Amino acid sequence: MSNTKEVYLTQQGLDDIKKELDYLKLEKRPEVIEALKEARALGDLSENAEYDAARNEQAMVEAKIKELEKMIEHAVVVTKVDTSKVTIGTTVTLKYVEDGDTEDYSIVGSKEVDPFMNKISNESPIAQAIMNKKVGDVVTVESPSGTYDVEIMDIK
Incomplete structure (x- = not known):
């Protein structure tokens, strides 16, 4: 199911989303992967709270990455603002x-x-x-x- 609804953003809004996406991909994702490795090293995964927490965090990070990528894909950046009437960006x-x-x-x-x-x-x-x-x-x-x-x- 594809959601093709346009996402209206100012340039600043798009820049903020890209910055958050970079943070998630370049910093947060590797942190979560490292936490998963450490939790796995603790042994029995069936009763490993650290492992469960890391898996949950990984799922949340991946979902947020997907959401931000979809936003960027469907972004419509409002650049020229007509101040003679109320529009997005005014x-x-x-x-x-x-x-x-x-x-x-x-x-x-x-x-x-x-x-x-x-x-x-x-x-x-x-x-x-x-x-x-x-x-x-x-x-x-x-x-x-x-x-x-x-x-x-x-x-x-």
């Missing part, structure tokens, strides 16, 4: 109509989400509501916690 200043508070959000692909840095997925309710809108537009966001209106103040 940073948007929103004003919440109800209380007048403003917040900046960077719209990124789902694999680059970082709520602590206000990087939100293009698939999130707020991003879906403002996608392709322009400065001055007021839109209603439908989220699991209810609906609210935001005004697009700036797009960078």
